[in-house]
Every structure is written in C-alpha cells, then in structure tokens.
Amino acid sequence: xxxxxxxxxxxxxxxxxxxxxxxxxxxxxxxxxxxxxxxxxxxxxxxxxxxxxxxxxxxxxxxxxxxxxxxxxxxxxxxxxxxxxxxxxxxxxxxxxxxxxxxxxxxxxxxxxxxxxxxxxxxxxxxxxxxxxxxxxxxxxxxxxxxxxxxxxxxxxxxxxxxxxxxxxxxxxxxxxxxxxxxxxxxxxxxxxxxxxxxxxxxxxxxxxxxxxxxxxxxxxxxxxxxxxxxxxxxxxxxxxxxxxxxxxxxxxxxxxxxxxxxxxxxxxxxxxxxxxxxxxxxxxxxxxxxxxxxxxxxxxxxxxxxxxxxxxxxxxxxxxxxxxxxxxxxxxxxxxxxxxxxxxxxxxxxxxxxxxxxxxxxxxxxxxxxxxxxxxxxxxxxxxxxxxxxxxxxxxxxxxxxxxxxxxxxxxxxxxxxxxxxxxxxxxxxxxxxxxxxxxxxxxxxxxxxxxxxxxxxxxxxxxxxxxxxxxxxxxxxxxxxxxxxxxxxxxxxxxxxxxxxxxxxxxxxxxxxxxxxxxxxxxxxxxxxxxxxxxxxxxxxxxxxxxxxxxxxxxxxxxxxxxxxxxxxxxxxxxxxxxxxxxxxxxxxxxxxxxx
Amino acid sequence: xxxxxxxxxxxxxxxxxxxxxxxxxxxxxxxxxxxxxxxxxxxxxxxxxxxxxxxxxxxxxxxxxxxxxxxxxxxxxxxxxxxxxxxxxxxxxxxxxxxxxxxxxxxxxxxxxxxxxxxxxxxxxxxxxxxxxxxxxxxxxxxxxxxxxxxxxxxxxxxxxxxxxxxxxxxxxxxxxxxxxxxxxxxxxxxxxxxxxxxxxxxxxxxxxxxxxxxxxxxxxxxxxxxxxxxxxxxxxxxxxxxxxxxxxxxxxxxxxxxxxxxxxxxxxxxxxxxxxxxxxxxxxxxxxxxxxxxxxxxxxxxxxxxxxxxxxxxxxxxxxxxxxxxxxxxxxxxxxxxxxxxxxxxxxxx
Numbered sequence: 001x002x003x004x005x006x007x008x009x010x011x012x013x014x015x016x017x018x019x020x021x022x023x024x025x026x027x028x029x030x031x032x033x034x035x036x037x038x039x040x041x042x043x044x045x046x047x048x049x050x051x052x053x054x055x056x057x058x059x060x061x062x063x064x065x066x067x068x069x070x071x072x073x074x075x076x077x078x079x080x081x082x083x084x085x086x087x088x089x090x091x092x093x094x095x096x097x098x099x100x101x102x103x104x105x106x107x108x109x110x111x112x113x114x115x116x117x118x119x120x121x122x123x124x125x126x127x128x129x130x131x132x133x134x135x136x137x138x139x140x141x142x143x144x145x146x147x148x149x150x151x152x153x154x155x156x157x158x159x160x161x162x163x164x165x166x167x168x169x170x171x172x173x174x175x176x177x178x179x180x181x182x183x184x185x186x187x188x189x190x191x192x193x194x195x196x197x198x199x200x201x202x203x204x205x206x207x208x209x210x211x212x213x214x215x216x217x218x219x220x221x222x223x224x225x226x227x228x229x230x231x232x233x234x235x236x237x238x239x240x241x242x243x244x245x246x247x248x249x250x251x252x253x254x255x256x257x258x259x260x261x262x263x264x265x266x267x268x269x270x271x272x273x274x275x276x277x278x279x280x281x282x283x284x285x286x287x288x289x290x291x292x293x294x295x296x297x298x299x300x301x302x303x304x305x306x307x308x309x310x311x312x313x314x315x316x317x318x319x320x321x322x323x324x325x326x327x328x329x330x331x332x333x334x335x336x337x338x339x340x341x342x343x344x345x346x347x348x349x350x351x352x353x354x355x356x357x358x359x360x361x362x363x364x365x366x367x368x369x370x371x372x373x374x375x376x377x378x379x380x381x382x383x384x385x386x387x388x389x390x391x392x393x394x395x396x397x398x399x400x401x402x403x404x405x406x407x408x409x410x411x412x413x414x415x416x417x418x419x420x421x422x423x424x425x426x427x428x429x430x431x432x433x434x435x436x437x438x439x440x441x442x443x444x445x446x447x448x449x450x451x452x453x454x455x456x457x458x459x460x461x462x463x464x465x466x467x468x469x470x471x472x473x474x475x476x477x478x479x480x481x482x483x484x485x486x487x488x489x490x491x492x493x494x495x496x497x498x499x500x501x502x503x504x505x506x507x508x509x510x511x512x513x514x515x516x517x518x519x520x521x522x523x524x525x526x527x528x529x530x531x532x533x534x535x536x537x538x539x540x541x542x543x544x545x546x547x548x549x550x551x552x553x554x555x556x557x558x559x560x561x562x563x564x565x566x567x568x569x570x571x572x573x574x575x576x577x578x579x580x581x582x583x584x585x586x587x588x589x590x591x592x593x594x595x596x597x598x
Numbered sequence: 599x600x601x602x603x604x605x606x607x608x609x610x611x612x613x614x615x616x617x618x619x620x621x622x623x624x625x626x627x628x629x630x631x632x633x634x635x636x637x638x639x640x641x642x643x644x645x646x647x648x649x650x651x652x653x654x655x656x657x658x659x660x661x662x663x664x665x666x667x668x669x670x671x672x673x674x675x676x677x678x679x680x681x682x683x684x685x686x687x688x689x690x691x692x693x694x695x696x697x698x699x700x701x702x703x704x705x706x707x708x709x710x711x712x713x714x715x716x717x718x719x720x721x722x723x724x725x726x727x728x729x730x731x732x733x734x735x736x737x738x739x740x741x742x743x744x745x746x747x748x749x750x751x752x753x754x755x756x757x758x759x760x761x762x763x764x765x766x767x768x769x770x771x772x773x774x775x776x777x778x779x780x781x782x783x784x785x786x787x788x789x790x791x792x793x794x795x796x797x798x799x800x801x802x803x804x805x806x807x808x809x810x811x812x813x814x815x816x817x818x819x820x821x822x823x824x825x826x827x828x829x830x831x832x833x834x835x836x837x838x839x840x841x842x843x844x845x846x847x848x849x850x851x852x853x854x855x856x857x858x859x860x861x862x863x864x865x866x867x868x869x870x871x872x873x874x875x876x877x878x879x880x881x882x883x884x885x886x887x888x889x890x891x892x893x894x895x896x897x898x899x900x901x902x903x904x905x906x907x908x909x910x911x912x913x914x915x916x917x918x919x920x921x922x923x924x925x926x927x928x929x930x931x932x933x934x935x936x937x938x939x940x941x942x943x944x945x946x947x948x949x
Contacts, residue, residue: 447607512607513607534611549830566602572634
C-alpha cells in the first residue's frame with residue numbers, strides 16, 4: 001500500500017467516528033472533554049456552532065453518532081453522546097455575549113425562508129452574521145416546525161425549544177407568522193435574492209381500507225394529532241386508543257394518548273418487532289410506560305357500529321428474507337384479529353406536498369412529486385430557489401435538516417456573491433501535539449472501563465398524568481462527568497513519523513489492542529490479513545507508513561485503537577505523538593479568498 | 599516508565615489458545631524501564647511464547663537476580679511463581695527450586711552484569727549441572743542502572759556514548775555455555791521477534807540447560823553509533839545461521855527443506871525441533887564446530903544468531919544426580935525417614 005496521506009483532512013476525520021457520522025460534523029470529543037471539566041457554556045457553544053439546537057438535539061436527536069462510537073466495537077454500548085449534549089445545554093451560563101455580531105450595515109441581499117423549522121432557522125443563523133436580511137414565512141403562529149408540532153412536550157419542554165428558536169430569531173429575522181404561502185410565484189415576485197424552502201414533509205399518510213370514511217371522526221393522522229395537541233386544539237381522546245405504525249411518530253402518538261386519558265393504548269406494526277423503524281430507545285420508553293406493541297399486524301378493515309368506529313380488523317403477517325437480507329411480508333394464514341377501540345391514530349409515514357409551488361416557474365419535479373435538488377448545493381432547477389430538510393429528500397431527522405441548512409446557506413451566500421456554487425469553503429482543520437511534559441498529556445488517557453450510565457427518569461405515575469412533565473431528568477454534573485470519561489478521545493490522533501522510528505517494537509509490545517504492526521508491505525487485502533490481529537473491519541482504514549530502515553512499513557489498524565497514548569508514551573524517539581485533530585466543517589463565510597479563487 | 603495504566607480492554611478478535619487464554623492473560627504489570635528498552639521486547643516475546651505453548655502461568659517459575667533485566671520478571675506472567683533474588687545468585691535459587699520440584703518450567707532472566715560479572719561463578723556451575731531451565735541473558739553490554747559503565751560482555755571495539763574506549767576483552771557467554779555443557783545454546787536479538795519467539799519456545803521445551811543470549815539494546819546508554827549493541831549495528835551485522843521451527847507433538851510436520859540443510863531433533867515430550875540451516879558448512883550438533891564458528895564470527899565483528907549448539911541427547915541435573923522420580927517437595931515423612939530397620943540395612947552395606 002502507499003503511505004497514508006494524513007494531510008488529507010478526511011483521513012483523521014474518519015478516525016473520529018462520531019464526528020464523521022454526524023451530518024453536521026459536530027466535534028464531539030472536543031465538547032465531551034469540556035463537559036467533563038464542567039465547562040458547560042464552552043461545550044454548548046461548540047455544539048451551537050455546528051448543530052444550532054443543542055438543547056433540542058440533546059433530547060431528540062436520532063444520534064447517528066452513537067452507533068458509530070468506537071466503544072461499540074470494544075465493549076457494547078456507546079458513550080451517551082446525545083444526553084451529554086443535553087447536559088451542556090441545560091447547565092450552560094449566559095452565552096448572549098458569545099453570539100455572532102450582526103452587522104448594522106446590511107449587504108443589501110434579501111432571503112426568503114419558507115417554513116420555520118430547523119432547516120430554515122439554520123439558514124437564517126448562518127446568513128444573518130454576514131449581513132443578509134432574512135424573511136421567515138410560517139403558517140403557524142410560532143416557529144420551530146416539527147420540533148414544536150410533532151415532538152411532545154414530555155420529551156422536549158416548550159421552554160427549551162423557545163430558548164433555542166428565539167436565540168436565532170433575536171439575531172434579527174423578519175418573521176411573518178400565520179402566513180401560509182400559497183404561491184411561490186408571489187414570493188419570488190417580492191424580489192428576493194434567494195428563496196429557501198424548508199417546509200418539511202407535512203402530510204401524514206392514510207390507509208384506504210374498508211370503513212375508513214365512515215369512521216373518519218375517530219381516525220386521526222398521527223402528525224396532525226400531535227400538532228393539534230401541541231397547540232392545545234385537542235385536549236382529550238377516547239379510553240381505548242390504537243396506534244397504527246412503528247416509527248418514532250407512532251411512539252410519540254401512543255405516549256401522548258396515554259397522557260390524555262387513554263388507559264388502553266396499544267401499538268400495532270405490520271412488520272416484525274426487530275424491523276420497526278422507531279429508534280430502540282423510543283420503543284423502550286413506550287414499553288416502559290406499559291404500552292404493548294403488537295407486531296406482524298396489518299390493518300384490513302375499520303369496524304363500524306352504530307355509525308362510529310368500533311374496532312380494527314388485522315391480518316397476521318409473516319416476514320420472509322431473501323438471500324440478500326431483503327424482507328417481504330405476506331399473510332401468515334392465521335385467523336384475523338379484531339381489536340376494539342374508540343380512536344385510531346395513524347402514524348404510517350409522511351409525504352411531501354408542494355401544491356403551492358407553480359409547476360411553470362422553472363422548478364422541475366421528478367416522478368414521485370419531489371423537486372429535483374442538487375445533492376451538494378441544495379439548489380433546485382430554478383437557480384435562486386433552494387430546498388433543505390425534509391422538503392428536499394423526504395423525512396429524516398432534525399440533525400439532517402441542520403446539516404442541509406448549513407449547506408444551503410453556503411450556496412445562497414455563494415450565489416449572492418456570484419461565486420460558483422461548487423467553490424465551497426474548505427473545512428478548518430488543525431493538528432497539534434498534546435504532549436505537556438514527560439508522561440504528561442493534555443487529555444485524560446486513563447481509559448474508563450465503566451458501563452454506560454442510564455439517564456434517570458421522573459416517577460412514572462407522575463409523568464403519565466401530565467403532557468408537559470419531562471420524562472427524562474438528564475444526567476447531573478457528577479454522572480455527566482463519569483459518562484464523559486468513557487469517551488476515548490478519538491480526535492487525539494496517533495501521528496507517526498517514520499524518520500524518527502528506530503523499530504524497537506516498544507509500541508507494538510505495549511499497545512493494549514494489538515493494532516500496531518511492523519511488517520512487509522503488501523496490497524491492502526493481504527496486508528490486512530497478515531497483521532497481528534487481522535484487520536477485518538473494512539470500514540476502518542489502515543494507517544501505513546513509508547518504508548523504514550529494515551524495509552518494513554508500520555501498519556496501524558485504526559479499528560479499535562483506544563487512543564490511550566501508550567505508543568507515544570513508550571516511544572523512545574517520539575516517532576509516535578498524540579496530536580489533537582480539530583475539524584470544523586466549512587460554513588458560510590465572509591471570506592474574500594473564495595471570491596478571489598473564483 | 600509510564601504513568602498511564604495499561605487499559606483492560608483488549609482486541610475483541612484477539613486469538614485464544616487451547617487453554618482459552620489470550621496473550622494478554624500472560625502479561626504482568628506495566629514496565630518501568632526506559633521507553634524503547636530491548637528488555638521490554640524480550641518480555642513481550644516470553645509472553646507470546648508461553649501463550650503459543652499453551653502453558654498455564656502457574657506451572658512456570660520465573661527467577662531473576664538484580665539489574666534492569668532482572669526487574670522484567672515483574673512485567674510478564676503475573677500469575678507465575680516468581681523469585682527476585684540476590685545479585686548474581688539466581689542460579690542458586692533456581693537450583694534449589696528445581697531440586698525440590700522438577701515439574702515446573704524454570705525461566706531465569708538475567709543480565710550481562712548479573713551473569714558475566716558478579717554471577718559468573720554461579721552461572722558456570724548451573725551450566726555444568728545441566729540445570730533444567732531456560733536461562734535468558736538480556737545482553738546490552740552496559741550497566742544501565744548505574745549510568746552506563748561497560749559490562750563484561752561489551753565488545754572491545756565498542757566505545758561508550760561519550761567516546762571512551764573499552765580496554766578489556768569481552769566474555770562470550772554462548773561459548774562459555776557450550777564449553778561447560780549446556781544442551782541448547784542460541785543467540786538472538788530483541789528487535790527480531792520472528793526469530794526470538796520460536797527460540798524461547800524451543801528452549802522452554804528442551805530438557806537440560808537451555809541458554810539464550812539476547813542482544814537487547816540499551817536505548818539510554820548503549821544505542822549510539824560507536825556501540826556494537828545498538829539497534830542499527832545488530833541489524834547491519836546480524837548473520838542468521840539457521841531458522842528454528844518448534845513442531846508441537848500433536849501437529850503434523852508441514853515444512854520441507856532440502857536434504858542436508860535441516861536438523862531434526864525429537865524432544866522428550868514428543869515435540870520436534872526443526873532447524874533449517876542457512877550456512878552449509880556448520881553443524882550445530884557438533885561441539886567443536888559450534889565453538890570454532892562462534893570464534894570466527896567474533897573475529898569478524900559479526901553477530902551470529904540462531905541456534906548455535908543443540909545436543910540431541912537431553913539430560914539434566916536430576917539424571918546426573920539420579921534423584922528419585924517423585925519431586926522432593928512431595929515426599930512425605932515416611933519416605934524421608936523410613937525408620938531404623940531401613941537404616942540398619944543401609945549401614946550393613948558399608949560393613
């Protein structure tokens with residue numbers, strides 16, 4: 001293999017598994033260290049810059065970082081990254097003086113943001129400090145989008161959301177609440193320099209089966225139900241509630257119903273339990289509250305009695321998997337099941353809907369009714385119109401909407417400055433030694449063998465009585481510190497200098513996870529096979545040095561490296577060094593360099 | 599020396615031996631030697647050898663004297679028996695222990711000072727008695743603990759770090775061991791585990807006195823350009839005489855060498871040492887040829903490594919002394935003191 005090019009920012013970035021997995025590339029280990037030091041405001045600001053909504057995401061994020069966590073490859077459970085983020089948000093001090101300055105002299109460009117969800121708010125956050133004027137259109141009377149309407153308050157308290165949303169609005173967004181845009185053409189006619197569409201995926205899917213129309217009064221689409229609860233339009237529900245669907249919305253629906261008077265709430269899913277779309281922890285939370293989940297149940301008919309909904313008939317299903325692991329469902333042949341109920345909540349998915357976008361203004365839609373959007377720039381086929389969040393590619397999660405918002409903001413800025421949209425600002429990277437002295441390193445490298453700490457919950461009986469009592473209490477400072485020390489500091493990189501190496505084997509001998517090798521060079525496949533412990537995880541790179549004096553090369557398998565620093569500690573010539581790699585994703589910037597490079 | 603505790607976590611796919619143990623189960627505490635010390639590599643090689651031989655640690659007794667090398671018994675096999683004895687007196691302790699219980703595997707770790715200076719007498723007699731043990735000298739040619747004076751194994755041409763000349767002839771411990779009756783004599787280099795691990799395995803399987811002289815650079819005092827015990831010098835002047843393969847009793851022999859280039863020795867436990875000779879005109883089972891060879895290589899300032907001498911006829915102190923089969927430490931009172939009738943019978947033989 002060729003020597004690894006560690007000057008390429010993606011190499012060390014990939015080693016920081018959590019940051020690499022995060023769509024917004026939040027520097028996770030950096031803020032976790034700050035939490036361990038109880039520097040909550042500093043940890044909050046790192047999050048705020050990358051993911052804009054630390055308090056919200058610290059409670060609701062889909063956490064792509066956690067399955068990626070190196071700890072899952074060494075023990076079982078990842079560091080509770082998401083819940084540590086919440087600790088930073090909940091315990092931070094006043095940060096108002098650390099927010100970006102908004103120029104009083106505007107740059108003369110006006111941007112329309114349609115839909116006040118996380119994507120649009122991120123665009124506003126990124127563009128306002130550059131002198132843009134942002135006008136936010138929202139059909140509801142408050143901003144926040146699905147964060148407000150679809151996430152129940154017992155998971156995300158309203159004051160946490162208000163705080164994070166208002167922090168952005170206070171930067172100087174011109175808001176137009178209660179303004180449902182019915183024509184994109186009319187918005188464009190106002191002369192905006194760019195329009196960002198972040199309207200989400202607002203239409204719940206329905207089921208066209210027997211009895212659907214007659215039972216309409218007692219069948220509610222999940223996201224509409226949650227919205228109406230959030231705005232207090234709905235305050236009660238029947239005693240027996242059936243939730244159809246197995247995603248996170250279904251979990252929110254059943255738990256909400258339980259708090260609104262439902263005392264026999266059940267969830268039915270077509271697929272087997274293990275294939276449910278909901279996050280494991282959201283399923284656990286529902287089950288902890290005593291809600292049964294019936295899998296392999298496919299609804300075939302709504303039963304009507306005396307003109308109202310009486311129950312639902314289900315066909316039992318069976319899953320089959322082909323040789324590629326693809327699943328198909330078919331009836332199992334067991335007799336149908338009837339479940340009586342007073343109300344049904346339907347949470348079987350969401351669709352996008354753009355009836356308000358005229359089809360003759362230059363925005364091309366594909367066969368599925370989705371706009372054609374560039375995957376890198378988020379630009380539509382009408383150059384001044386951009387899409388992001390669920391509106392761009394269908395339902396995802398808040399953290400994706402934030403990541404889209406950052407990229408769209410970059411594109412809008414480049415467009416307004418007449419710079420090519422592909423000429424994007426590079427990431428900021430920094431690599432510097434953490435050696436403080438003999439045996440002294442600037443990070444905690446005594447590897448914790450503790451198991452993941454469970455987040456304490458409020459008393460179940462008490463929390464089931466209220467829609468607004470937050471179920472999770474969050475870690476306290478001590479617990480957060482203990483959980484934070486489980487972090488392996490994957491951003492503290494092992495950097496190897498072949499010119500200094502005397503091939504004494506000290507690093508090979510001390511490495512607790514046998515990831516360092518001095519061996520004959522080969523192509524990647526045989527090289528992976530001939531290591532002390534063969535490198536079978538192909539998602540993880542090999543760090544290969546140039547040829548050493550003996551004609552061998554150093555090969556390090558990054559897979560399970562603990563970043564303990566013992567290789568550097570035991571190296572007599574400092575051929576190994578522990579260096580912190582900071583990676584900050586490119587952001588919309590006032591930099592002149594991009595313009596010059598154009 | 600390090601202040602970081604070695605993490606308990608290990609590679610989830612770390613190989614497991616027949617006892618269900620990984621090589622990490624054979625570790626000791628973290629070394630307090632200088633970073634890059636050759637001795638640490640030898641400790642790692644011992645760990646690897648014991649792991650591969652599938653010896654339970656509690657069947658091994660590790661015994662040492664005084665010095666950097668003698669400290670290392672703490673850095674491997676923390677579950678083995680251990681005795682960190684007096685300077686140069688490791689052979690006596692090993693002899694006593696071996697007399698009492700020959701069933702353990704005895705692993706002596708010593709240095710060039712502990713063996714070639716203060717302990718030379720003890721060493722010589724342990725060899726003569728063919729004490730059944732592995733005797734490893736971690737040879738760096740210098741007194742590291744006392745700040746880098748020449749040791750008795752430092753070659754005459756090898757200067758100190760500050761350029762001071764060495765006036766005295768060096769002692770070649772391998773020649774001495776061959777001359778005094780060691781059955782297995784080999785030399786290796788801490789920087790070459792591919793060679794060292796099989797040698798340790800074979801030495802541990804051999805019954806009799808097995809001597810390993812391992813050149814182990816002292817990174818602090820004797821790893822400079824005027825030294826003959828530096829990483830660079832040994833790599834440049836290393837003449838590998840043969841490649842050893844220890845074939846355990848239960849496995850099939852798979853490697854085939856050209857006739858006349860290999861020596862095969864079946865050991866008492868049924869395992870087989872296969873020695874592939876790289877140098878044609880030398881016979882490692884011949885006393886005289888081995889000594890002559892060593893002398894010639896020394897004249898050329900070449901470090902000859904590999905098996906230097908191997909006596910196919912294993913024999914140890916218990917054979918020479920004709921001790922009883924049962925280990926002495928398990929003999930009960932009635933065996934040790936069989937009564938006046940037996941004494942009378944014995945005395946009558948001398949009348």
